[in-house]
Amino acid sequence: MAQQFFYDGQIRRFLVQFIRAVSNFDVEFGRDRDGTKTLQRVPVYYGDPSRQAATILKGNSENTLNGVPAMSAYISGLTYEQSRMQDPFFVDKMNLRQRRYDPDTGLYDTQQGDAYTIERLMPVPYKLTVKLDIWTSNTEQKMQIIEQLATLFNPSLEIQSTDNYIDWTSLSLIQLIEVNWSSRTVPASVEEPIDIATLTFDMPIWISSPAKVKKLGVIQKIINNIYDEQGKFTEDTILTNLVSRMVVSPINYSVFYSGNQLKLLKQHEIANDDGSLIVTQPPNNWRSVIEIYGTLVTGESEIRLSLPTGTELIGLITYHPTDPTILLYTPIEDTAPTNTLSPVNAVINPINVTVNNNLTNPSNGTRYLLTDDIGSAINLSGSVIWGSLIAKANDIIEYNGTTWNVVFDSATIKTTEYITNLNTNVQYRWTGEEWVKSVEGVYRGGDWSLVI
């Protein structure tokens, strides 16, 4: 497969700017038969036209009159400049935020738009040599042009190929190297209608490869020790078994996930041990945080929540239509934790559960997660509904067609387990001590990341 084509017209832009720099100069013609002096602008154009274009300019006629004074510029050399070479492998990165652009008006407004990281490869230094031919019909005319041009280069004239803030190669300068005063042999033995003075200029330029423009790169996790406790450096060390690592969030915010909403919290706003939140005023505004890094793109921007299993819950985000402190969060189902236990039909309190047909005549395989204890070893008669079942809060019981049995003994299982309540479709996670909602809760800085 061929290399990807790229062309940015870099040399052309320098030449265009060169012609601009020597444009708009006038010569003064003396008094005509009416006693009027006139100024005539000296046109400057590229001096190496195609034969066809030149013929078109001449109207495909031998009778079209050439005009002077005029100037033509053309490239006479392009050489690599070893002396200006720098580290060819150097890649410079710059992070920029744009103002928000309105494509309808073509204007930027006062809000933050997209943010980018631009990677620029070290450009290649060249010396561009350009000749400027000055066509005049008399000596006075030549003097007029040369005198005006001569003050431009002291010692050089700065030019730019673009005004793009990102283009670190746009700046160059024009150095006057040599003046060939006349194309004619002096003294001229016959009257020649046109004389040519040639000025030679050098421009130190750079030619660049394309840049890489990426979404703004933000450090989400910093691993400051890549060795394990034995001082070994292995893939496992990096990927899983780090004993000493520091996960940081650049702005140290936490998020609180509840329902389909995310709220932004400062560190000190997570205060109570019971998980209740102490939120200070004013509430934190999602937009101002996200716009540090870029623009939220609905349907593309994500927040990733690090789960205890080591996986991430990935969800799409969008701003709440009215509440700037809330981010609407839609988890991608495939990234949600997989149930490790068969689902339960309901979460019930066995003490005050409503007795209905589901209890009096349960079908085979009915499963319930209990929020309170039921039964006792000293109650030999048992109950009408549960029989002789003895279970603790957090246990899961199952009906086998004849009796209820404990199938999840919370007192003995310490591994993380996931289960879904079919009654509410809420997934729960067993922490080893209690059932909690599987993914909802507080995620501290470093345990969540923003992808925009």
Next chain:
Amino acid sequence: MPRLSLWKEGRHTNDYKFIDRRMSEMFTIGGTGILVHKYLGPNEQNISKNTSSAQASTSSSISFSSTADINLGMFVAGNAVVTGTKVVAKTANTVTLSANTTSALSANTTLKFYTDAAQPSYMNQSAQNIQDLFFLENRDRKYDTSVYNLRGIYQTQDVTFDLSQFGMFLQTGTLFIVFHINDMIASLGRKIMPGDVIELMHLKDYNPLDDSLPVALKRFYVISDCNNASEGFSPTWWPHLWRCKINPLTDSQEYKDILNQIKVDETIPGSGTGNISLGSVSSIISKYQEINDAIIREAETNVPFSGYDTSYLYVKPTTDDGRYPTDPLGLTSDGNITADSGTINAGAGIDSPGEPVRGYLTYAGGTINGLPVTVGISFPTNPMIGDLTLRTDYLPNRLFRYDGRRWVKMEDNVRTSLTPGPDNDTLRSNFVNDTSTFINNTGNVSVRQSLSQALRPKADN
């Protein structure tokens, strides 16, 4: 019987006349029609004035209706004026010369005044005059409005276009054409000389690429060299033919008198009623200028101003203590942060950055993040934190931000157009393009003056 001799010194013999008439007939029979624009000499470049009253006797004092355009030190040319005479004093209506006139001048006598001795004025329009005695060239030429019809003979040639750089190169198209000397003098009054312009009528181009042109394109040449043709010597040894080297005419200063005066849309030739000049139809110069304009437009699109455009960049605002206001800021008029608002409201100041984008030539007089800015020559009263103001009385214009205690300089407007011209605000351009004036005791004074002429008296016109 005298010895036979076709050569005779002095008057031409009948042999000469016989041969000359036969040669003239050959031109009439076989020559091509050529129109000649006769060069008359340079246009008057200096001040020409008529005396308003007669001198009573030879004197150094001469009267004019006005002397406003005459400067002290000017040379004076005229009948009865000694060469090298200068103006040594003047009043509103009289001029005092450095030497007396050699005879008393009558009223309405023309005198001419000029500054450069090497670019003198001449009392008569003549092809013998030289406009610039230093460079020895005639730049602003005057041509006879009458066109002379001659016959000439030349060898047609295949022309090879050299289009590199300039369309047709200098020597390409050079021809040698011969004229009958006596016919030429009888018609023109003199021999054809370098600077005369001829039109070869048989080379008129009726089919140029642009078929909207109002007339056919004519082929003009300018005479660049003349001498007696070697083939034009008869057995009498006297020359009969004038051989001229001709080059294609260019649209240049020298020939503007022809190219501007001739109107191709005149209904009656020579009546001066047309509007379309020969030059505008035949010359390529306007196309070159259009091309140059297009190049400048492309250049201005690429680089509207020097330096770098940062107006599209967003600068994160900071609070007074330098932090990002990730919490919505409400700023009271005294600068305290309020906690009662989730958004900026009318009571708050501008949530503006405390620092602009730093870099080489990055500010063009706008504002930061597109925030509102007050433009004026004084600071606004009762500002709020973050308010921006652009002081246009600063040169370059300067953007300030109010930080609660003082107006802090943010940026100077240092970006400028790079196209040479009045919009170019570089230091050099400020010297070249300053057209301002001021008034003092001597009247209006231009700020921009050539160093060699600064503070010297000048004519008012």
